[in-house]
Amino acid sequence: MRKAFAGVRALDGVELTVLPGEVHCVLGQNGAGKSTLIKTLSGVNQPDSGEILWNGESVSVADPVAAIQLGIATMYQELDVVDGLTVAENIFLGHEHARAGVTERRRSAKEAAALMARLGHPQISPSREVGSLSAANKQIVSMARALSHDAKLIVMDEPSAVLDSEEVKNLFRVVRELTAAGIAVIYISHRLEEIREIGDRITVIKDGRTMATNLPVATTPTAELITLMTGRAVENVFPPAPGVPAEAPVVLSVQGLGLAGVFSDVSFEVRAGEIVGLAGLVGSGRSEIVETLYGARKATAGTVEVDGRRLPPGSVRAGVHAGMGLSPEERKSQGLILDEPVYRNVTLASFGRWAKLGMLDERAERRVAREQLDALELRPADPDRPARTLSGGNQQKLLLARWLVHGTRILLLDEPTRGVDVGARAEIYALIRRLAEKGTAIVVISSEIDEVLGLSDRVLVVAEGRVIHTSNADDIDEHRVLDLVMKGTAA
């Protein structure tokens, strides 16, 4: 099995070879051309030049149906399952078992159950509605669909992005079973640790070109990979934490906060200039805690005080007014207005400030936005470009810019580096620390424990809707956090 590409629009000479039964990892920063590569393989885009060799023969993948018929299945990052249909219906979507147009439900259910069992999830019933499944289980359904097509090659686009560490383990187990059966996997991810664990060989692409291909996973040093991806070496990812002076005032105080059925009795304080991290698994209640103290959800117990003044529960407006700003977990669906220009996204929380009698002052908005774009080194620094066209890292900076423009003193950052590539991450870490040094109180959530520990001054470990441990970030390590999380979840 071999594929070669040259010169797709966003690609300019990409070459990689995939062998049966291997996990071939593709590494590259956001915008390196990974998505385009996937789309070309799955028949969504057509190459301008170059060719795809399949079992030694040159093939054209004219559309997604052609790709499926060849045996190439793709699992997109945004899971492409239909929430309103059942597991079995999703698996056989487009190639239903039917006689004279009438679906054979029993046969579908039986085969679906067999596929789920093969993927290690016999507990997922074929008749269950997919909308009621977790992201991880939806991914299993998506994978079962690929298998139902008798795929020889499965392309997985950042499959771990929606998963927590337990679920990632299961994903890896499934991937190993697939490869043992001779199925090839193209695995796309930012996370080097994952690639180390699951991959066989690595291809690095940058700016639409292959920088290196067929690197053995086991022996290629991380530093070399990062250098290939970014064009230069990365060191000291996390900025040093200078420590918070004892006299720094408490800005945010949360006492006994609870949301019925989700979390309860959460209490903590954040001082000016302090970064507090919330560590925990997906679904532990981390995001809900932050959303509730922000006012996006209405607390059923407890109080939130900013500068000693109590906020009414369930009012985002009051939170924002008091000086809080939230950068939500889902940047695209919760944070940005993708088709609106960058400057309007930057001023979304504060455009009224420059307005006179309800009339907008767009010139002032552009000017202020441009100042922030320059200060945060957001690229491209064009205030009129639609937010959609920015990379993940730059979209994250845009959200920070929104709250900086607003004069926010308490920043709540939910997964600030999700979908952000390695190089830009370091920059965002530095930016967050710089804001803290200027006196901003910051609460950070991340699924990546090393990120929470590296970035924060103080860490709260959350499990099952409770804060089970609080300590200085220096006094705890990744193993201890994981240990606490496991115990807390089991209890």
Add this chain to the structure above:
Amino acid sequence: MSEQNSAATLAGPAPTGGQTPPDKTPSAIGRMLGGSAGRSLGLVIALLALFVVGTVTAGDRFASFENVLTIIRFASIIGVISIGMTFVITAGGIDLSVGSVMGLATVVATLSWVQDFATSTSWIVMVIVALAVGAGAGLINGIVIAYGNVVAFIATLAMLVAARGLAEVLANRTTQIVKEQGFLSAMRGDLIGVPILIWIFVVVVVAGWFLLNRTTFGRRTVAIGGNLEAARLAGIKVKRHIMYVYVLAGLTAGIAAVMMLARTTAGTSTHGTLYELDAIAAVVVGGTLLVGGRGTIMGTVLGVLIFSTLTNVFTQNNLSTSVQAIAKGAIIVAAVMLQQRLANRSRARKP
């Protein structure tokens, strides 16, 4: 692929004011074609084509100043409703009730006690009553949708049915003649050779354009339609604003009711039947996204004018209204397909 951040991101954060890279801003023309003007270009061409067809087939009967005024006057009532509808659709909603709310407003404004009160005070009373009925119905829509969490399609469908029913009850299924002469002489007159109805349309269009493009109200409307959750989390009072948008739509239905009374000199519960569909068609043909987040007042105006010109061309050539309806349907589909193509092209042109 738009990212160019590899070298820049690793250069290390500067405290303030980094270097701005050379902008890859599209040229002025590119920006215009990609922007609302470009999207409207197809509509202008379609409108011109209709004028050519009209002039060729009907000659001077079509291409006269009087006839152009007729076309615009014909467009004015639907046009005013469509401006309100543009706001609702831009905010991600829909209002199916505007036609019957307009009918209700004509009925209430012509009730005998209202007209008697107007005669004893001023004809303005009738105008105020019509506007209040429209805005009031819009307020109910807005409260039910924003605070009652009822889907806009259903809430306004209910209002469509209920307002029509209420109008029938109030008017007792009769046609109520406008007897208030002050109202008629004021609203049926001309101003510098142009009918008052057209002036009202023009004022509503200008006000609508300004409101959508130059005010915080318009910005909130676009933000909510573009991404409701993002707007909410940025501290915008989303529910209250959605309510206002429906009040605005109701208000334009009230204005349209005043215009209808002036044109027909009568109030009846059948006024405005199916106007909501004409308004939605004009808004969507004009280029406002049905899913919200992008609205264009100029596009809506062009959409309304295209439909009224089409009707005029058909009438001048003595073609039946049935054929007209078929042509209308075809135009809606053709226009939306053309726009999608233009939109895709302008998106593809961006790097």
